[in-house]
Structure formats: structure tokens, C-alpha cells
Amino acid sequence: MIPSRAKRVFKGKIFDVYQWRQKMFDGSYETFEFVQRPDTVIVLATVKNKLVILKQKQPNTNWYYSSPAGRMDVPGETPKQAALRELLEETGMRPEKIIHWKTIKHRGKIRQNVYFYIAKNCKKVTGQKLDPGEKIEVKLMGFDSFLNLVQSSINRHWLAEMLVDIYQAKLYPKYKKTLRNLIFK
Amino acid sequence: MIPSRAKRVFKGKIFDVYQWRQKMFDGSYETFEFVQRPDTVIVLATVKNKLVILKQKQPNTNWYYSSPAGRMDVPGETPKQAALRELLEETGMRPEKIIHWKTIKHRGKIRQNVYFYIAKNCKKVTGQKLDPGEKIEVKLMGFDSFLNLVQSSINRHWLAEMLVDIYQAKLYPKYKKTLRNLIFK
Numbered sequence: 502m503i504p505s506r507a508k509r510v511f512k513g514k515i516f517d518v519y520q521w522r523q524k525m526f527d528g529s530y531e532t533f534e535f536v537q538r539p540d541t542v543i544v545l546a547t548v549k550n551k552l553v554i555l556k557q558k559q560p561n562t563n564w565y566y567s568s569p570a571g572r573m574d575v576p577g578e579t580p581k582q583a584a585l586r587e588l589l590e591e592t593g594m595r596p597e598k599i600i601h602w603k604t605i606k607h608r609g610k611i612r613q614n615v616y617f618y619i620a621k622n623c624k625k626v627t628g629q630k631l632d633p634g635e636k637i638e639v640k641l642m643g644f645d646s647f648l649n650l651v652q653s654s655i656n657r658h659w660l661a662e663m664l665v666d667i668y669q670a671k672l673y674p675k676y677k678k679t680l681r682n683l684i685f686k
Numbered sequence: 687m688i689p690s691r692a693k694r695v696f697k698g699k700i701f702d703v704y705q706w707r708q709k710m711f712d713g714s715y716e717t718f719e720f721v722q723r724p725d726t727v728i729v730l731a732t733v734k735n736k737l738v739i740l741k742q743k744q745p746n747t748n749w750y751y752s753s754p755a756g757r758m759d760v761p762g763e764t765p766k767q768a769a770l771r772e773l774l775e776e777t778g779m780r781p782e783k784i785i786h787w788k789t790i791k792h793r794g795k796i797r798q799n800v801y802f803y804i805a806k807n808c809k810k811v812t813g814q815k816l817d818p819g820e821k822i823e824v825k826l827m828g829f830d831s832f833l834n835l836v837q838s839s840i841n842r843h844w845l846a847e848m849l850v851d852i853y854q855a856k857l858y859p860k861y862k863k864t865l866r867n868l869i870f871k
Contacts, residue, residue, distance in 0.1 A: 503746065511696040511703060514719045515795065518698050523745050525818035533746065534699045536721055538795070560708050561688065561718065609843060610700065610723075611796060633710035657850065658794065665842065668853035 503535060503612075515539060515572075538613045542584040543662065544569040545602065545684055546594065546620040551641035552684070553592060553623060558636040566650065567659045569620075580604075580616035588620055590630045592639050596620035602683065605662055615662050619684055644681055688720060688797075700724060700757075723798045727769040728847065729754040730869055731781065731805040736826035737869070738777060738808060743821040751835065752844045754805075765789075765801035773805055775815045777824050781805035787868065790847055800847050804869055829866055 504521050511518040516536050523533040546553035546569055558564045571587035573580065581599065588594055602617040631637060650656040651667045660667060670677040689706050696703040701721050708718040731738035731754055743749045756772035758765065766784065773779055787802040816822060835841040836852045845852060855862040 511698070513696070513703050514705065514717050516701075516703055516719060516721050518696060518701055518703065520699065523819075525745055526821060527818040529818050531819060532699050534701060536701050536796075560710055611721075633712040633714050634708075634716060636711060651850075664849055664853075665836075668849075668857070671857055672853070 507535070535610045535612055538611060539572040539574060540580070540614040540616065541572055542570060542580055542587055542616045542618060544584045544588050544618050544620050546588055546592070546596065546623045547685055548594075548623050548641055550685060551643060552647050553594065554640045554642045554647070555591060556638040556640055559634050565659065566656055581618065584616065584618040584620065588623070589627070591635075591637050592623070593625050593627045593629050594620075594623040595626050597622035597624075617662070621685075644684070648677075692720070720795045720797055723796060724757040724759060725765070725799040725801065726757055727755060727765055727772060727801045727803060729769045729773050729803050729805050730787070731773055731777070731779065731808045732870055733779075733808050733826055735870060736828060737832050738779065739825045739827045739832070740776060741823040741825055744819055750844065751841055766803065769801065769803040769805065773808070774812070776820075776822050777808070778810050778812045778814050779805075779808040780811045782807035782809075802847070806870075829869070833862075 503519070507519040507521040509517055510520050516538055518534065518536055520532050520534045522530050524530055553569065555567050555569060556564055557567050569588045569591045571583065571591075573583045575583065575586070578586070581601065584599060585595070588596070598621045600619050600621070602619050604617070605615045607613045607615070629637060648667050648670055651660055651664065657664065666680060670680045688704070692704040692706040694702055695705050701723055703719065703721055705717050705719045707715050709715055738754065740752050740754060741749055742752050754773045754776045756768065756776075758768045760768065760771070763771070766786065770780070770784060773781070783806045785804050785806070787804050789802070790800045792798045792800070814822060833852050833855055836845055836849065842849065851865060855865045
């Protein structure tokens with residue numbers, strides 16, 4: 502619930518800061534603030550019965566695991582186009598079929614949409630096209646190994662937006678089957 | 687891994703923005719950016735075998751559940767002092783004993799420390815002292831009901847930092863016992 506009169510007070514490389522004057526319960530006013538970060542796409546990509554997982558490093562990080570993913574920074578691009586572009590750039594792969602899985606709309610003090618796609622039956626069609634700030638190795642991983650990544654704290658940052666799905670799959674065999682079918686069928 | 691030469695380029699009410707010049711893998715340079723938000727304390731408070739849960743509303747939100755919690759915005763205050771202050775302001779309660787449970791250090795593009803405390807055997811010693819931007823009702827909830835809150839998506843925002851603990855407790859009886867003892871013993 503952010504009023505339309507919220508004004509951008511800072512424009513950064515990634516983060517924009519907005520403020521507005523908010524009436525309090527006692528009739529007084531305070532300056533409220535939120536940060537907008539660019540919308541992001543995350544791609545669960547499959548090759549046969551395996552998931553495409555990236556081993557990745559950026560100039561200010563150690564190696565970490567992730568899915569193909571990226572910021573939507575091309576003007577006019579749809580989330581689906583961004584998902585296909587990031588997958589192609591980071592892995593050189595194109596899917597037979599791509600479906601929208603879910604969208605998480607962060608609505609707190611840090612605002613961002615995260616779009617999830619499932620890219621099925623990917624095939625390598627070209628080489629990687631990496632940014633100067635990326636080192637990426639492409640790995641394939643089975644579904645159970647993927648779910649078990651959540652047991653390791655170093656992977657939880659990447660899995661954050663899927664944590665609930667993964668734990669629900671581990672708790673409830675029925676949901677595990679649903680999720681497996683969604684990704685691989 | 688943020689270099690000490692990172693400079694604050696914006697100071698907001700809540701969020702400060704920092705930038706630095708980062709060398710890329712190909713020798714080129716780009717501007718990197720992160721946001722600093724104030725450190726926060728979260729208090730799991732108990733009364734006998736129940737947890738103290740707040741039903742809360744702010745001027746720009748609907749009613750939601752949370753634990754006693756707040757930003758560390760008093761200069762010179764330690765995390766423990768902040769935990770005791772927030773608990774007293776939001777519930778009017780003081781604990782018999784307070785212990786540090788864990789600290790989560792967010793180290794990505796949004797930087798923040800979140801300090802968790804367990805405040806045991808709380809007693810009401812005074813009335814609430816709320817900010818003009820808070821409406822708070824104090825509730826008591828059993829441990830299993832607390833763990834089951836994670837099944838409802840509207841509570842996951844609040845539980846975010848405890849999601850892993852709660853799911854591990856639901857998956858593994860041994861960890862559930864450890865967590866229950868930590869909170870209530």
C-alpha cells in the first residue's frame with residue numbers, strides 16, 4: 502500500500518529510493534521510505550531428468566550455486582523474453598518449451614517482482630555469452646540432489662524464493678510429486 | 687566482500703546507498719552498489735509454555751502477525767538492550783532471563799544484521815508504549831501453532847528469517863525438541 506504520491510528521491514545503478522509523507526494513527530506525519538530494485542527472472546531449466554545448475558562467481562563473491570537468472574534490464578523486454586535471454590547467455594541453451602511457474606511480488610520496504618520460469622528439454626545451441634562480471638560453469642543435477650541443496654546453508658541465499666516449495670516437497674510426498682511433474686513432465 | 691573504499695552516495699530515512707568502482711574479470715571497471723538498512727532485533731518471548739505473538743498494524747499495512755521486534759535506532763544501544771526495549775514498549779513485559787539465539791548477517795546487495803533473542807518467562811510490568819505508527823494486540827500461542835503459522839503464506843514474510851528453523855523442526859523431531867527446549871527450558 503504505497504501511495505501514488507511517493508516520490509523518487511534517489512536513482513542508483515540498481516536501487517531507487519522513494520519517500521512519501523504518511524499520516525500516523527495520532528494524526529501526525531512521518532516520512533516513509535521504500536527501495537525499488539529491478540525485477541528479476543529465475544529459470545528452472547531441464548535436460549532430460551536433470552536440472553541445469555550454475556556454479557558461478559562474480560568479482561566480489563566466492564563461488565556459489567544458482568539457477569540461470571538475471572535482472573530485467575533490457576527496455577521493453579517481457580519476463581519470458583528475459584528468461585530465454587538469460588538462459589541463452591549463461592548456458593548457450595534453448596528450451597523446447599518454456600512455462601511461467603510463479604511470480605513473487607515483494608511488497609515490503611524493498612519492492613521487486615521475481616518471475617519464475619520452467620524451461621523444458623533444453624539443448625545447447627551456442628556458446629555462453631558472459632558479462633565481464635561473470636564466471637559460470639554449467640552443471641546437471643537430479644531432482645533429489647536439488648531438493649537436498651537446502652540442507653546446506655551456503656545455498657539458501659540462492660534458494661530463498663524457492664525455500665517454501667522445497668521444504669513443502671520434503672514434508673509432503675504429494676507436493677513433491679506435483680513439483681517434480683511441473684518441472685519434468 | 688565490499689571494499690572499504692565504498693562510499694555512501696545517499697542517506698535516507700531508513701536506507702543508505704553505497705557505491706564503489708569494481709574491477710571486472712576482463713580488467714574493465716563497473717560501478718557496484720549496495721543498500722544498508724538498520725540492524726534489527728527479533729524477540730521470541732515466552733509466558734509459561736506459550737509464545738508472545740503480536741497482531742499488528744501500521745498506517746500502510748493490513749493486520750499481520752509478528753514477534754516483538756524493531757530497528758536498532760537508539761545510538762549506543764546494544765542488540766540485547768534493543769531487544770529488551772522493544773519487548774517492553776510493544777508488550778509492557780520484562781523477561782526473567784534473556785539469551786542470544788542467533789545473528790543473521792545479510793551480505794548481499796542489501797546489508798543488515800538481524801539479532802534474535804529468546805526472552806523467557808515474561809511478566810507484564812507496565813502498559814504498552816507504542817509509536818504513533820503502531821497498533822499492537824498481544825496474543826499467546828502454543829509451540830505447535832507457532833510452527834504451523836508457516837503453512838499460511840501471509841505469515842511467511844514475518845517468519846522469513848526463521849523459515850529454515852521452523853521447517854527443519856517440522857521435518858526432524860530431534861531438531862524440534864532442540865528448538866522447543868531452547869525456547870521454553
